[in-house]
Amino acid sequence: MDKKETIEKLKNIVKPYIKNQEAFENITEKTDFIADLQINSANLVDVILDIEEEFDIIIDNQSMERMLDIKSAMEIIEIKLSEK
Amino acid sequence: MIGNDIVDLALAEKESNWKRKGFMNKIFTQNEQLLISIAENPTIMVWNLWSRKEAAYKIHNRKTQIRGYFPLQLECFDLDCINEITFGKVVIKDFVYYTKTEIKSEFIHTIAVENTQHFDSISILDNRKNIRKKNGIPEYFENNILSKKPVSISHHGRFEQIITL
Ligand SMILES: CC(C)(COP(=O)(O)OP(=O)(O)OC[C@H]1O[C@@H](n2cnc3c(N)ncnc32)[C@H](O)[C@@H]1OP(=O)(O)O)[C@@H](O)C(=O)NCCC(=O)NCCS
Numbered sequence: 351m352d353k354k355e356t357i358e359k360l361k362n363i364v365k366p367y368i369k370n371q372e373a374f375e376n377i378t379e380k381t382d383f384i385a386d387l388q389i390n391s392a393n394l395v396d397v398i399l400d401i402e403e404e405f406d407i408i409i410d411n412q413s414m415e416r417m418l419d420i421k422s423a424m425e426i427i428e429i430k431l432s433e434k
Numbered sequence: 435m436i437g438n439d440i441v442d443l444a445l446a447e448k449e450s451n452w453k454r455k456g457f458m459n460k461i462f463t464q465n466e467q468l469l470i471s472i473a474e475n476p477t478i479m480v481w482n483l484w485s486r487k488e489a490a491y492k493i494h495n496r497k498t499q500i501r502g503y504f505p506l507q508l509e510c511f512d513l514d515c516i517n518e519i520t521f522g523k524v525v526i527k528d529f530v531y532y533t534k535t536e537i538k539s540e541f542i543h544t545i546a547v548e549n550t551q552h553f554d555s556i557s558i559l560d561n562r563k564n565i566r567k568k569n570g571i572p573e574y575f576e577n578n579i580l581s582k583k584p585v586s587i588s589h590h591g592r593f594e595q596i597i598t599l
Contacts, residue, residue, distance in 0.1 A: 367449075385570065390590070392450050392484060394503055399456045414460065415502040 356424055363400045367393040379421040394418075407431060436556065436584045436599050437492030437531070437546040439485040442591025443478075444540065452480045461487075461505045469513065481542050482520065482535055483510050489546035490524035490531040492586055496571065497529075541593050545586075552599055559596040562587070 361377060368374045369388035373381060383389045389397065398409055398417055407430035409417070416422045452458070458467055466483050473479035487508040494508070495501055504526075510533075513522045520535045524546065534553050535544040545556055559565075564576045565585055575585040575598045585598045 390449070391488060391503070392446070395457055395460050395505075396450070396454070398460065399454065402456070411460075411504070411506055415504045417503055418501065 353424065356427060357420065359404055360401070360420060360423060360427075363404060364389065364397055367397060377420065379424065380419065382419045383423075384418060401427065405431060407434070435493045435496055435548060436552065436586050436597060437489040437494075437496075438586040438588045438595055438597050439488035439492070439544050440588040440590050440593045440595045441481045441485050441542045442540070442593050443481065443542065445591030446481055447477070452477070463506055463509050466510055469510075478537060478542070482537060482544075485542050485544040486510050486522060486524050486533045486535060486546070489533060489544040489586075489588075490526070492588075493531050493546055493548065494526055494529060541590075543588075543593075543595055545597060547599075555599055556597050557599075559585070559598055562596065565596070 357377070364383065364387060365374070367389045370386065373386040373388070381387060383394060383397065384391060394417070398414055401407070401423065402409055405427055407427065409426060409430065413426045417426060462470065462483065469483070470476050470479045487505050487510065490508050508524050508526045511523050511525055513520055518537070520537065522533050522535070524531045524533055531546045531548060532550045532553070533544050533546045535542060545553070547553060559575065565587070566573045566576060572585045572587050574582040576582055583598045585596065587596045588594070
């Protein structure tokens with residue numbers, strides 16, 4: 351799966367939880383789930399569960415700790431997919 | 435340092451489904467899950483524990499500069515209810531934060547402190563005047579030029595709570 355495809359899937363996943371439409375439209379790897387997209391921290395777990403379902407991977411607690419922005423989410427997805 | 439977290443129960447009901455598969459195991463330890471399962475009102479217990487973790491995180495993050503999503507590491511202990519206010523502590527590694535949680539029909543609000551004596555000196559601010567922030571994070575409340583006090587802000591749905599020491 352290429353980066354573009356991953357980021358598109360991620361956009362669809364975070365969409366229901368975002369509070370900042372402008373940051374969402376201008377999403378980049380640097381975009382922070384909480385600081386930029388203003389996803390509330392209880393919904394971050396939904397984002398993580400949705401990622402697990404969409405990519406059919408398991409995100410361990412250590413990986414979850416750093417799941418705070420698009421870049422780390424993409425890295426973790428890539429690692430978990432390669433381990434499959 | 436102090437921290438707080440408010441949960442608008444109506445909004446939480448609307449935005450979160452804590453019964454969703456996988457949710458519990460990502461956020462609550464085995465002991466916390468047990469507390470939820472035996473609670474008279476499990477939903478209230480979910481947001482009660484969650485607000486404690488968040489309030490403690492707000493101290494922990496500013497103290498250690500560690501930013502991350504690690505709800506399982508912030509474990510709630512010693513829940514004790516006195517006159518409708520529940521006390522307790524949140525432990526993460528070698529750090530202990532003390533919590534005081536108010537549970538109302540519309541919201542849950544937790545205050546976290548580093549020293550239980552501080553509970554008595556907490557006061558509520560009704561606006562953000564004189565709150566100094568650094569990178570979007572509240573640093574302190576400037577009472578006057580000579581006194582800087584710790585501060586914490588939380589808002590959710592219909593509610594906002596700003597506290598200082
Ligand atoms: C600190 C944090 C948890 C607060 O998010 P929240 O519960 O969704 O929102 P709240 O309304 O309770 O708190 C937001 C307010 O807290 C303050 N705040 C922001 N980051 C903070 C931090 N790191 N420490 C203390 N206070 C913080 C701000 O004043 C903010 O409101 P404002 O921007 O309008 O001034 C979140 O912003 C964050 O950085 N999360 C990182 C990962 C995480 O969620 N960890 C917690 C569980 S392990």
